[in-house]
Amino acid sequence: MPENPSPREQDAWRGLVLTAQLLEATLDRQLQQLEGIPHAYYGILIALFEQPEHRARMSDVAQRLRFSQSRLTHAVRRLEDQGLVERVQGDGDRRVVTVGLTHEGLQLIRRAAPKQAAEVRRKLLARLAPEQVEQLAEITAVLLEGLEEGWR
Amino acid sequence: MPENPSPREQDAWRGLVLTAQLLEATLDRQLQQLEGIPHAYYGILIALFEQPEHRARMSDVAQRLRFSQSRLTHAVRRLEDQGLVERVQGDGDRRVVTVGLTHEGLQLIRRAAPKQAAEVRRKLLARLAPEQVEQLAEITAVLLEGLEEGWR
DNA sequence: ACGGAATAGTTGAGGGTTCAAGTATGTTGT
DNA sequence: ACAACATACTTGAACCCTCAACTATTCCGT
Numbered sequence: 001m002p003e004n005p006s007p008r009e010q011d012a013w014r015g016l017v018l019t020a021q022l023l024e025a026t027l028d029r030q031l032q033q034l035e036g037i038p039h040a041y042y043g044i045l046i047a048l049f050e051q052p053e054h055r056a057r058m059s060d061v062a063q064r065l066r067f068s069q070s071r072l073t074h075a076v077r078r079l080e081d082q083g084l085v086e087r088v089q090g091d092g093d094r095r096v097v098t099v100g101l102t103h104e105g106l107q108l109i110r111r112a113a114p115k116q117a118a119e120v121r122r123k124l125l126a127r128l129a130p131e132q133v134e135q136l137a138e139i140t141a142v143l144l145e146g147l148e149e150g151w152r
Numbered sequence: 153m154p155e156n157p158s159p160r161e162q163d164a165w166r167g168l169v170l171t172a173q174l175l176e177a178t179l180d181r182q183l184q185q186l187e188g189i190p191h192a193y194y195g196i197l198i199a200l201f202e203q204p205e206h207r208a209r210m211s212d213v214a215q216r217l218r219f220s221q222s223r224l225t226h227a228v229r230r231l232e233d234q235g236l237v238e239r240v241q242g243d244g245d246r247r248v249v250t251v252g253l254t255h256e257g258l259q260l261i262r263r264a265a266p267k268q269a270a271e272v273r274r275k276l277l278a279r280l281a282p283e284q285v286e287q288l289a290e291i292t293a294v295l296l297e298g299l300e301e302g303w304r
Numbered sequence: 305a306c307g308g309a310a311t312a313g314t315t316g317a318g319g320g321t322t323c324a325a326g327t328a329t330g331t332t333g334t
Numbered sequence: 335a336c337a338a339c340a341t342a343c344t345t346g347a348a349c350c351c352t353c354a355a356c357t358a359t360t361c362c363g364t
Contacts, residue, residue: 005269009277012285015292017179020172021192022218022299027169032322038350040173059312066174071351073314078350095312095359117157124298125161128291133164135287139280140167146276147174184352190320211342223321225344230319247329247342 030119035112037082040067041075042112045084048101049109055088055100084108182271187264189234192219193227194264197236200253201261207240207252236260 005013027039035042047061048054062072076099079085084105088098101109125133157165179191187194199213200206214224228251231237236257240250253261277285 005273005277006285008289009273009285012280012289012292013272013277015289015296016171016175018218019168019292019295019299020175022296023168023172024176025218026299029322040350057312066170066177068352069313070315070353074350077314093312093360097313120165121157121161124295125157125165127294127298128164132287132291132294133158133161135284136291137160137164137167139284139288139291140164140171142279142284143171143276144167144174146279147171147178181352192320209342220322221343222323222345226320229344245330245342249343 031112031116034115035108037079037084040065041079042116044072044075044079045101045105045109046113048085048099049106049113053100054106055098057090058097058099061099079105183264183268186267187260189231189236192217193231194268196224196227196231197253197257197261198265200237200251201258201265205252206258207250209242210249210251213251231257 024039027042031037031039031042037045043065044061047064048056058072058076059069061067062069065072067075076085076087080087083102085099086102088100090096090098128136176191183189183191183194189197195217196213199216200208210224210228211221213219214221217224219227228237228239232239235254237251238254240252242248242250280288
């Protein structure tokens with residue numbers, strides 16, 4: 001028998017959902033304005049940037065970002081159109097496609113990342129007490145577990 | 153001079169962003185499957201449900217949900233097509249449009265809401281310790297402040 | 305070695321969101 | 335009274351994501 005949520009749980013839940021929506025929307029608008037790409041695409045560039053030689057297999061990127069393959073394919077096509085990323089043919093398994101940052105993509109990251117990080121810190125993280133940062137890291141880790149496992 | 157984020161801040165930040173993305177995606181998939189509407193539209197129905205007579209002005213709904221007017225217009229059109237919602241002409245100011253739940257919309261809420269709440273509780277909130285729920289409510293309240301004020 | 309299943313990625317259609325522009329109505333200052 | 339501005343909402347195009355096929359390649363059991 002599922003017990004009803006407590007009022008405080010409702011507060012937390014509503015806060016979380018609203019935060020999730022607003023956070024995505026805000027980051028999206030910001031990056032779209034500054035760099036002409038949506039936040040999700042910025043995530044792709046960052047993920048590549050963190051990889052050795054700034055490149056990785058499609059499916060690895062997809063898994064890391066929790067993108068569907070289809071979504072990633074579409075996204076990479078657009079990023080390629082903008083010259084930020086390029087597809088490289090792998091030597092071995094001919095099914096795999098490797099994506100890498102172009103020079104232009106690399107420049108975008110170098111330009112945008114510090115600004116982005118500072119902005120986030122100034123407007124969001126800095127408002128939290130140090131122990132709240134700690135708590136947030138904990139809490140999101142737990143929630144992610146719950147979100148990862150199939151759910152349905 | 154913006155100080156660099158601490159490693160723990162990065163954990164919190166990454167966790168938050170991933171949680172936000174995954175949460176939206178998960179709720180979306182769930183409601184799309186069960187009720188044939190995206191999570192955002194479910195939010196509209198809930199917002200109306202909580203209003204006296206289950207109806208409200210377009211702009212009030214938009215403000216409460218942080219939707220753009222355009223987004224809400226499109227959304228309401230589709231919800232109307234599905235018979236879940238109806239536009240009512242206001243008596244006074246002829247610019248305002250009032251949206252109300254139809255009988256069918258009301259039924260959908262009554263059917264879906266308890267299931268939805270239980271699911272959320274079981275898969276997410278129940279994993280958190282009571283003090284973490286408290287902390288999450290606190291933290292999201294702070295973050296929402298930061299997200300509300302223009303940002304740029 | 306061969307047929308079937310699994311894996312990697314792509315494609316196209318359909319739906320949702322954004323952004324800029326547009327319509328209609330109300331309010332305000334003079 | 336009237337022009338200028340503001341408010342409430344709508345429209346259409348461009349873009350992004352999802353979902354369900356589909357292609358191409360590799361793996362596996364016999």
